[in-house]
Amino acid sequence: MPNLNIAKVETRILDVPLIRPHGFATTTAVAQPILLVTVTTDDGVAGYGEGVVPGGPWWGGESVETMKAIIDRYLAPIMEGRKLNELGGILRDFEKVVANDRFAKAACDIAMHDAWARSLGIPVRDLLGGAVRNDIDVTWALGVLPLEEAIAEIDERIELYGHRSFKLKMGSGDPGVDTQRLVDLAAEVGEKVSLRIDINARWDRRTALHYLPRLADAGFDLFEQPTPAHDYHTLREITQRVGVPVMADESVCSPADALKVVEHQAAEVVALKTTKLGGLRESIKTAAIAEAAGLACHGATSLEGPFGTAASLHFACATEAVSYGSELFGPLLLKETYTTTDLVYADGKVTLPEGPGLGLEPDWDKINHFTRK
Ligand code: MUC
Ligand code: MG
Helix, strand or coil, X not given: CCCCEEEEEEEEEEEEEEEEEEEXXXXXXXXXXXXXXXXXXXXXXXXXXXXXXXCCCCCCCCCXXXXXXXXXXXXXXXXXXXXXXXXHHHHHHHHHXXXXXHHHHHHHHHHHHHHHHHHHCCEHHHHCCCCCCCEEEECEEECCCCHHHHHHHHHHHHHHHCCCEEEEECCCCCHHHHHHHHHHHHHHHCCCCEEEEECCCCCCHHHHXXXXXXXXXXXXXXXECCCCCCCHHHHHHHHXXXXXXXXXXXXXXXXXHHHHHXXXXXXXXXXXXXXXXXXXXXXXXXXXXXHHCCCEEEECCCCCCHHHHHHHHHHHHHCCCCCCCECCCHHHHECCCCECCCCEEECCEEECCCCCECCCCECHHHHHHHECC
């Protein structure tokens, strides 16, 4: 039997340049900060997790800097000296010491799953119940971009990886101008690809009810979190009035949130990010609530690097309820990754890696190169 005792937990911040600036509703990122968490057992087996938020603390309040402080000072001491097959108990004990901070907990949960699965010589998906699919569709997300650049990027991504679905970020500019930009975009490319938007909770009720019908008429087929996270009533109103499915993202950061979406009939689709939910175990609970209520789940991203994306992929491929495809394209947005092999993207899909744990090995030269000094 392998020795599952956790000997040490280490963290380091990486700054990984992007292939192009990624414009979000309130900020633009040129590099993705990633907190790499390494959990090593007494046997010397290491597992990796990533603490990642999309481009900074604007999304949910956490950042790589807050995650590093919380893990080093509070969560690492809870893990060290415990056994990986006590993972459920370790996660329970996290809650006694640190409230919220789900992104930081997710990085630890994933590093422990990876180390545990590697110790047993099995893939992480086997710890989650085994695969129900071996690959999943990948939507490519475009940052806030001028029309011509967006069209060129869509054509390039179709050519390179066969993406068939594209998400456009909104919410940064004047809603009328922004809407017209996307109506024009849909007129150019809407025939050949599926288009969706993510407003990152930046519109109020009136703005959403005014502009979303125009985007629906233009052919957009999914509206992600148009209005604030806490306002389930407005999400429900949009769901009922606009006739295009609404996807809840910021509104669902826990299983309890998923229950609220169900109770309010606020959305038809739930974006599941292993990051915002606090890891693989909480993601499974959240998916179960959505599934029981007949909602579809989407394998969403915080723009994780290779290890975080692989973790989200193992979860998405082990969870029947993740029937609404994914946007697990994070590594493709990085200029370079830091594993010895890459996840395989082709024909608009990403394939579940083979091999123990998450199925990827660290490239330490590159990790050292990206480590923040
Ligand atoms: C989000 O809110 O969905 C995912 C893709 C992207 O461009 O931003 C993220 C965050
Ligand atoms: Mg979103």
